[in-house]
Amino acid sequence: MSQIISSEVEVTHMANGQAMTVPVYSIKGQGNGPSVYIQANMHGAEVQGNAVIYQLLEQLKQLDCYGDITLVPLANPIGSNQKSGEFTLGRFDPITGDNWNRGYHFNAQLPQQFAQQNPDLSMSDIVSQFRALIIADLEQQRFNNPYGVTTGRFLCAKLQRMAFEADIVLDLHTGPISSRHLYCPEYTKQSAVLFDIPHVLFIPRDFDGALDEACFCPWWQLQQAYSDQGRAIEVAVKAFTLELGSQEWLCLEEAKRDSHSILSYLSHHSVIKKGSFEPTAMTRYGCDLKDYRTVYANKSGLVEYLAPLGQQVKAGEPLVRTLRMDRYDQDDVVEVTPALENCIPVLHFASASVNQGTELYKLLTNYFTLSR
Numbered sequence: 001m002s003q004i005i006s007s008e009v010e011v012t013h014m015a016n017g018q019a020m021t022v023p024v025y026s027i028k029g030q031g032n033g034p035s036v037y038i039q040a041n042m043h044g045a046e047v048q049g050n051a052v053i054y055q056l057l058e059q060l061k062q063l064d065c066y067g068d069i070t071l072v073p074l075a076n077p078i079g080s081n082q083k084s085g086e087f088t089l090g091r092f093d094p095i096t097g098d099n100w101n102r103g104y105h106f107n108a109q110l111p112q113q114f115a116q117q118n119p120d121l122s123m124s125d126i127v128s129q130f131r132a133l134i135i136a137d138l139e140q141q142r143f144n145n146p147y148g149v150t151t152g153r154f155l156c157a158k159l160q161r162m163a164f165e166a167d168i169v170l171d172l173h174t175g176p177i178s179s180r181h182l183y184c185p186e187y188t189k190q191s192a193v194l195f196d197i198p199h200v201l202f203i204p205r206d207f208d209g210a211l212d213e214a215c216f217c218p219w220w221q222l223q224q225a226y227s228d229q230g231r232a233i234e235v236a237v238k239a240f241t242l243e244l245g246s247q248e249w250l251c252l253e254e255a256k257r258d259s260h261s262i263l264s265y266l267s268h269h270s271v272i273k274k275g276s277f278e279p280t281a282m283t284r285y286g287c288d289l290k291d292y293r294t295v296y297a298n299k300s301g302l303v304e305y306l307a308p309l310g311q312q313v314k315a316g317e318p319l320v321r322t323l324r325m326d327r328y329d330q331d332d333v334v335e336v337t338p339a340l341e342n343c344i345p346v347l348h349f350a351s352a353s354v355n356q357g358t359e360l361y362k363l364l365t366n367y368f369t370l371s372r
């Protein structure tokens, strides 16, 4: 049994002076298991992760937890309140246009500097001292920056400050209309089969501003810096982005299944009792990020999405059928866009009305089967 402690963390202030806060639920671990940070809803319309965190909490209450766990079900109160008509926008900061999930901080100089200054430190000292260093740098750059930072970067820093305490970080998202898929860093490829997520994108060491990268990049690059000095160390932090279905969609039953998937990962790492949850047997497919392809609309019009999500589509089979309003009574009024190669579509655009250049589908290509 574990006790849940709830609190509120201020993430920004509105013009009228009122604080905007996010609810935080935490569990103090009863042992020396890895610490965990899980957040959801950084993009305002992506709410299935909020339900997954609810289901996780319901189960964690009944379990013994050996590591500290911090859960933030609604990471971005600005994004989740960005409404237009019946839709939630909440993907981009309306003032700067920046993607809310690209404002995290990474200082690429620290890993190498630290490794050069501390060549012989024990692994446990590396973890505690390097963690203290990146936290101090984050606070300096984002909270104590004399020139200030954007609202989005300040919000991200508040979340990142909590995430930096953890050994395992999970950022829960959804696609627009989407099947489940996982972003897994290449250094921990074998972890992909611990989640009940059938499609996996393996991502390299580059930093592009997202939370998972902001959490693993410092540690992955630290490993590389030590390796360059001839010393092999582990990457101490593991971080993933889980895409759990479609935006503007919530299902508590499915959320319970997704919480089991996360519990099987946590159980594997002894955050809860080892072996208490196991991943479901399923065929899992992965591809490298460079082979994760976007199909953009060559022509504008109204689109019928034909390719089923999460299933294998052969080269030449149709992806979309486009109805062109300027071509009624012409032979090319309806055009079919076929798959250029064998692929697995994992998400498509949410609207049937598309401009030229709209992202229609995202596809796994050159995919392979993952084995346990």
Ligand SMILES: [Zn+2]
Residues within 6 Å of the ligand: 042, 043, 046, 101, 173, 174
């Ligand atoms: Zn998202």
